[in-house]
Amino acid sequence: MSAPIGVFDSGVGGLTVLRTLAKKLPKESFIYLGDTARLPYGTKSPATIRAYSEQVMNYLVKLGVKAIVIACNSASSQVFETEWRAIPVYNVIEPGARAAVVATKNKRVGVLGTRATIESGVYTRAVRSIDSVVSIFSQACPLFVPLAEEGWSEDPITKVVAERYLQPILQHDIDTLILGCTHYPLLKATIQNVCGKAVVLVESGEVLARALLKDIQSGRITKSAADHGSIRVLKTDLSAHAEALSRAILADFQISAIEKVDLV
Amino acid sequence: MSAPIGVFDSGVGGLTVLRTLAKKLPKESFIYLGDTARLPYGTKSPATIRAYSEQVMNYLVKLGVKAIVIACNSASSQVFETEWRAIPVYNVIEPGARAAVVATKNKRVGVLGTRATIESGVYTRAVRSIDSVVSIFSQACPLFVPLAEEGWSEDPITKVVAERYLQPILQHDIDTLILGCTHYPLLKATIQNVCGKAVVLVESGEVLARALLKDIQSGRITKSAADHGSIRVLKTDLSAHAEALSRAILADFQISAIEKVDLV
Numbered sequence: 080m081s082a083p084i085g086v087f088d089s090g091v092g093g094l095t096v097l098r099t100l101a102k103k104l105p106k107e108s109f110i111y112l113g114d115t116a117r118l119p120y121g122t123k124s125p126a127t128i129r130a131y132s133e134q135v136m137n138y139l140v141k142l143g144v145k146a147i148v149i150a151c152n153s154a155s156s157q158v159f160e161t162e163w164r165a166i167p168v169y170n171v172i173e174p175g176a177r178a179a180v181v182a183t184k185n186k187r188v189g190v191l192g193t194r195a196t197i198e199s200g201v202y203t204r205a206v207r208s209i210d211s212v213v214s215i216f217s218q219a220c221p222l223f224v225p226l227a228e229e230g231w232s233e234d235p236i237t238k239v240v241a242e243r244y245l246q247p248i249l250q251h252d253i254d255t256l257i258l259g260c261t262h263y264p265l266l267k268a269t270i271q272n273v274c275g276k277a278v279v280l281v282e283s284g285e286v287l288a289r290a291l292l293k294d295i296q297s298g299r300i301t302k303s304a305a306d307h308g309s310i311r312v313l314k315t316d317l318s319a320h321a322e323a324l325s326r327a328i329l330a331d332f333q334i335s336a337i338e339k340v341d342l343v
Numbered sequence: 344m345s346a347p348i349g350v351f352d353s354g355v356g357g358l359t360v361l362r363t364l365a366k367k368l369p370k371e372s373f374i375y376l377g378d379t380a381r382l383p384y385g386t387k388s389p390a391t392i393r394a395y396s397e398q399v400m401n402y403l404v405k406l407g408v409k410a411i412v413i414a415c416n417s418a419s420s421q422v423f424e425t426e427w428r429a430i431p432v433y434n435v436i437e438p439g440a441r442a443a444v445v446a447t448k449n450k451r452v453g454v455l456g457t458r459a460t461i462e463s464g465v466y467t468r469a470v471r472s473i474d475s476v477v478s479i480f481s482q483a484c485p486l487f488v489p490l491a492e493e494g495w496s497e498d499p500i501t502k503v504v505a506e507r508y509l510q511p512i513l514q515h516d517i518d519t520l521i522l523g524c525t526h527y528p529l530l531k532a533t534i535q536n537v538c539g540k541a542v543v544l545v546e547s548g549e550v551l552a553r554a555l556l557k558d559i560q561s562g563r564i565t566k567s568a569a570d571h572g573s574i575r576v577l578k579t580d581l582s583a584h585a586e587a588l589s590r591a592i593l594a595d596f597q598i599s600a601i602e603k604v605d606l607v
Contacts (some may be wrong), residue, residue, distance in 0.1 A: 091356055116391055117381060119517050124580050127380055229485055236503055244501065316388050320458055 081303040082240030083311070084106040084200040084291070085144030087135045090118035091321055092224065092262035093150030093248040100148065101310060104291060108308035110142055114342070116316035119224065120153035121193030121260070128195070129157040134342045136163045144306055146300050152192055152259050155275055166239070167299055174286035175257050176205035182279045183255040186213045189248040194219040202259055216248040220260070227265040228324060237266060241273045247272065256282045257289025265328070312337045345567040347372040347575070349408030349556070351399045354382035355585055356488065356526035357414030359487040360435070363548025364412065365574060365596055370571035373407055378606070380580035383488065384417035385457030389457060392459070393421040394479070398606045400427045410564050412551055416456055418522050420465040431563055438550035439521050440469035446543045447519040450477045453512040456523030458483040468525055480512040491529040492588060501530060505537045515537065521545045529592070576601045
């Protein structure tokens with residue numbers, strides 16, 4: 080049996096990344112760790128986000144994962160290492176930035192995220208380091224996570240909130256928009272509707288799947304020998320609503336029980 | 344110098360309680376502790392909320408407070424003691440429930456709160472234990488906290504969200520509505536607007552101030568000997584946005600610096 084790939088987020092949002100990875104890499108097994116007792120990371124200070132991320136990564140290493148995917152933009156904005164205790168680490172920022180640079184034709188890219196992600200300027204720096212000519216227009220969208228968690232994905236209220244948030248950056252004629260928070264794919268239809276079809280939405284899960292696939296092919300990560308993988312979901316705190324939401328996001332996959340774990 | 348009164352919440356919401364207490368008890372000094380590193384409590388399990396609340400109360404006792412006000416409905420729903428290590432404890436539920444029972448004429452009361460507070464059923468039990476004839480209609484409002492934190496207090500978006508949340512309980516002809524989350528007073532004007540003026544809104548801060556005043560008069564709490572009190576704000580994590588929000592809520596008061604502390 081092959082070692083699993085560890086995926087983590089502060090909550091359930093990273094499950095949108097997990098479901099894309101599981102779909103694109105069906106032979107791999109995954110351990111998902113949602114640090115739900117301490118969610119959200121997005122409102123916390125950089126030092127706290129960094130400390131929590133290290134605890135989660137140490138925990139995943141102890142569980143024997145062969146790679147760590149940081150399916151959380153707030154954590155990704157504080158963890159720049161490409162290895163942690165000799166295990167490959169994938170953060171959502173760099174692949175997202177790269178995908179946006181590839182997608183944009185007019186060199187005008189928008190970024191949506193939590194307040195912490197946007198204020199960190201991490202996407203702006205990542206995009207500019209790949210192509211310094213690209214102009215970036217950022218917008219913090221604090222209401223998107225609770226809207227997604229309410230299940231109001233295609234609701235008129237979500238549409239007016241999306242219009243409020245998107246209007247200032249759409250005025251800048253962007254042709255590409257990075258969904259810089261792992262909850263946002265749950266609102267993708269509404270966001271696309273507000274942006275119009277001409278704007279390409281960049282989702283972390285898809286670019287991470289490509290990055291992992293490439294490293295499996297190159298041998299940086301050992302390929303799974305199994306016929307099909309499994310998904311194990313761990314959380315630092317359990318609540319009925321979060322469990323229902325988790326099962327809804329992973330509706331197309333079989334998951335073993337959602338287990339509670341203590342990190343510290 | 345008299346000992347201060349300790350007030351705590353998971354975040355900045357409890358500052359709406361603090362500002363009411365400071366206004367009504369101008370001679371008293373206050374220490375506010377916002378457990379911002381672990382906010383929000385509302386999405387966490389009862390056992391976790393209880394454990395965090397105990398840590399905060401132990402910390403406040405160590406600082407020498409003469410009373411503890413739990414300015415957080417999620418914490419109040421898990422802490423039923425009226426004393427903690429021999430210090431009087433005030434939780435927001437019982438006085439809120441009592442004020443609603445006094446206010447209602449048609450014996451039909453609404454309760455708004457976070458998902459955890461509403462699912463705990465704590466207000467329903469508290470109201471029924473005071474007057475078993477009162478009918479309670481509850482509604483979880485997960486978007487209200489982020490709307491308040493966006494500063495969209497009197498925004499059309501907040502109005503449509505409030506209409507969505509309030510419509511089901513307004514249909515039951517309530518004449519009294521408990522704002523069962525300490526952030527909600529920040530949205531009071533919009534909530535009152537949606538309810539209409541005939542509905543009495545019950546705010547925790549006002550009923551807590553009355554409870555404290557009564558116990559100061561009875562001698563359960565030692566009266567401050569100072570001419571006017573001071574306010575000290577402690578948080579377990581600092582962020583620029585939360586600090587700006589804190590200063591806005593406490594705009595009418597002088598506060599010393601907002602300090603970061605570690606509880607554990």
